[in-house]
Amino acid sequence: MPTAPCSAGYNPDLGFAAGGGEMGAVVRGFDWTGTPLGPLATWPQSLRTAAGMMLAARHPMYVAWGPQLALLYNDSYREVLGAKADQPQQILGQPFSQVWAEVWDQVGPMLAATMAGESLWYEDQPFTLTRNGFVEHIYASFSTSPIRDESGAIAGVLCVCSETTGKVRQVEERLRLLDEIGEATRLAAEPATIMEHSTRLLGQYLDVTRVAYADLEPDNDRFTIRHDWRVPGAISTAGVYSLDLFGSRATSNLRVGRTLLINDVDRELAHGDGVEMFNQIGIQAIICCPLVKQGKLVAMMAVHQQQPRTWTRDEVALVEAVVDRCWAHIERVRSTEALREADRRKSEFLATLAHELRNPLAPIRNALELLRIGADRPGLKERMLGTMERQVGHMVHLIDDLLDIARISSGKVVLQSARVSLQSVAASAVETSLPLVEAAGHELALDLPREPVWLDGDAVRLSQVLSNLLTNAAKYTPQPGRIHVTATTIDGMAVIAVTDTGIGIAPEALEQVFEMFAQAPHSIGISKGGLGIGLCLVRHLVTLHGGSVTAASPGPGLGSTFTVRLPLAAPAAGQAQGDEHQAHTAPAHPALRVLVADDNVDAADTLGDLLQAMGCQVQVTYDGEQAVKAATAFNPDLVFLDIGMPRLDGYGAARALRALPALAGVKLVALTGWGAQDDRARTGAAGFDHHLLKPASPDQVAVVLASAAPASG
Incomplete structure (x- = not known):
């Protein structure tokens, strides 16, 4: 259909002022006679108002009017129409079902619902169109609202819409990259492998200079970049750094778990506030995502660009999504490894328990058989009874340790606290442990204060702590060895140290020795047995008394020192001496x-x-x-x-x-x-x-x- 020339100013036939861009001119000059809408002069005021508002808007809009839903649209909607917009005579005023025949089965019910009075909203709705001579799969977000005529009846639909294909494609691309990272790291058994794959894929996708990850020390400042993926020719940033040197913007964001975003280091940062450090390692733009746990910054992953770069919202979202996926995967790997380690140690413990319980049974069984076949041999009975008594005592000690661990783990240990001297605790512990120490051929030396050192605690449990340390030293010291116990008072604490000339402890194992069922590697042939729970029990009991215990060693083969710190008792007058332990074993009454x-x-x-x-x-x-x-x-x-x-x-x-x-x-x-x-x-x-x-x-x-x-x- 030919279009009439448009004239500037007010058109009384149309009823609204000139304007509305190119489509406004087209509408005013269009011959509407052969369309369902009829000549302009016959349009109701409601249609003129809706058309004027739609044409003046910059957002893509269309009006579908009347029973046939004849189409009117503005300039911005022409982008949605594509090549169809080049022939307005085949679109303007034509039924919607004819213009968009390929999607009428989707859109028709929506428009019908709106004509029935419903206002609708759809986001990222998929459509398959033929608008540029070929089939396209697109996405659009839109809302539809009913338009009422002068009588109040619904006469048309106003649709505000926008094509979101680009946004959805970006999301799909991000998801594909998460999928790729997931597949690449699915079989990874170590956190380092996960990060190596992730940094490479992210760096290649974003076309950046470098992607690095780091973990932080407990001081919340010192961090180590363990690995970085980088393009050829870029320098590596692996090394140790101080977060404070990167300025207030980095620290204020990262330490509270907020992503650091810088587009241009030289323009956005002041001299003396981090710009020098960023320049030193070749960073002009950065996205850095932190991992904060229990209020502490524990790790970071960063995307570096050696030139200024304006990061888009989608790029930032992508980096954050990848980092979240990586941290989650790493946590799963670590949890799985922790479960495997716990299962391995449990199996080792059960095997050790069976071994330790069988050990005393052999001499007991042998002693019983000797008593049966040779009870009249001189001295045999006394020797065999002594053997059985020692072995039963060993079994009871093992079982008591197990029960103590179970009680402590479940919070069921109640300390029988009283005023007790450190010297009496040491004497009781030495009395318990001395047979094992002497049997191993070790020399035991005590260096205790002459004046009483008073503690508030459970005398039996404190003696158990020191006895376990002495027993541990005797087990892991090759014969003949030396065990030295010293005690002193420092800053309101009693400090007891047990030093031996034994097999020593590797630096990485100093904390592990206090864990449940832990034993020094390759120590089974050196020690005299045990379940690996003695030191775990020591730490629990010392903690219950408000103290602490630490292990130190120059290294394997160089001996070790275990140091216990316990709070001193408050001074008290009239302390009775020698009343900590009094065994009362009364004889039985014959008449019972x-x-x-x-x-x-x-x-x-x-x-x-x-x-x-x-x-x-x-x-x-x-x-x-x-x-x-x-x-x-x-x-x-x-x-x-x-x-x-x-x-x-x-x-x-x-x-x-x-x-x-x-x-x-x-x-x-x-x-x-x-x-x-x-x-x-x-x-x-x-x-x-x-x-x-x-x-x-x-x-x-x-x-x-x-x-x-x-x-x-």
Whole structure:
């Protein structure tokens, strides 16, 4: 259709002022007679107003009017139309279904919904168009609003739209690069490999000079660039730096987890505020993304350009996305490695535990066989009994360490704190450890203050700390060696050091020795066994006392020193001397009647034999129901009850015995392998008077018997 020449100024036939760019002129000069809209003079005021507003807008818009949704559009919408815009006579005023026939199945329902009164919004909607002579896949964001005529009825649709193909393609490209990085690092087993692949792919995609990553020291300033990908000819930035030297802009952003963005170092930074450092390593533009954990900057990844560069929002978003993906992947790799390491150490621990528990069983079994076949040999009985006693003590020590670790890990250790002297703690620890030290042929030297050094703590646990350190030194020192214990006071702390001439510790293992189940590499043949939990137990117990423990060593083969620091007790007057440890082992009363119940027949019978040897009248049973029945006839003064018995457990048996009026004064003793505070509370609630850990020592049994003996008149 031919177009009429346009005239400047107001067109009374059109009803709105001249303007609207090229399309405004086209609309005013267009012959509308043969279109569904009809001549301009017949257009309702509502259509004229909508058309005028649309033509004056700079954003792509169109108006679809009337039952056939005849199309009007502005200059900006011509870009959406493509080559179709070159022939306006085939588009202006024509039905939308004809102009955009290829997408009518998508757009038709949208326009119908708007004509029914709905306002719609779509973002990045995909379309397949034929607008430039070939098929194109595009994306568009748009909103549609109903236009009402003079009567208030909906007569048309106003659409504000924009093509977003470029933006979506950039997003897709970014996603493709994340995918590439993910595939390249999928099988990577080390963080360094992940970063090498990621920096290369990111640097090549952005066409930059260099991509580097660094990790920070705990001081939140010193950082090390471990690796950088760079284009040929660019210098490497690998090395150690101070973050403060890069100026206030870098530090203020990175230390709080905000991306550092600089387009032109020389123009944006002042001299003396970082510009010199950036220039020194050839950086004129940078995007640097930080990783902050628990308020500390721990790592950074940066994109460098040796010339000024105006970074786009999409480029910044891409770098941030890649960095997020890298950190997440590295965390997964580290978590997986930590799980593997934990599993490996658990397996090693179980194997060591089996080995350590079997070791004492062999001499015990041999001693039993020798007693059976040669009991009449002079001195054999005493030697074999000594062997069995030592080996049982070793097993009890192993099990006690395991239970202590379990209690500490679950927060169930309660310290029995009292005023105690460092000297008494050291004496107790030496008494416990001296047999092992002497058996290994080592010399032990003590250098303690002459005046008492007072601590507030659990004497038994503190002695355990020092004993474990002495035992550890004896195990890992080749024969003959020297172990030196020194103690002093510094700044309100007692400082105890245990130094040996043993196998030493490599620098990288100084912290690892305190971890659960840790043993020095290649030390199994040198040490005298153990589960690798002694030093872990030491650290936990020292921490519970408000102190600290550290390890130091000049290196492998050069010995080591373990230093414990504990807070001194506040000064107190009238300190009683020699009252920290008093063992009270009273003899049994011959008239005591004792009932034993344990489903382990050997355990029940041997305890019964021990009690008889102590002068008691004893009856032995093997489950809870038997114990209750026997008690009614035996009328015991004291009952030892195993907790884990079949048919009726120790708790049930205790409640049943407490319900018998004839046994109102009986004393009940719980025998169990569980010794945490809540375990003791549970036995107390069930009516027990005493709680003994298996295997109970003869001294512990004697103390219980003494407490049950009637008072002498």
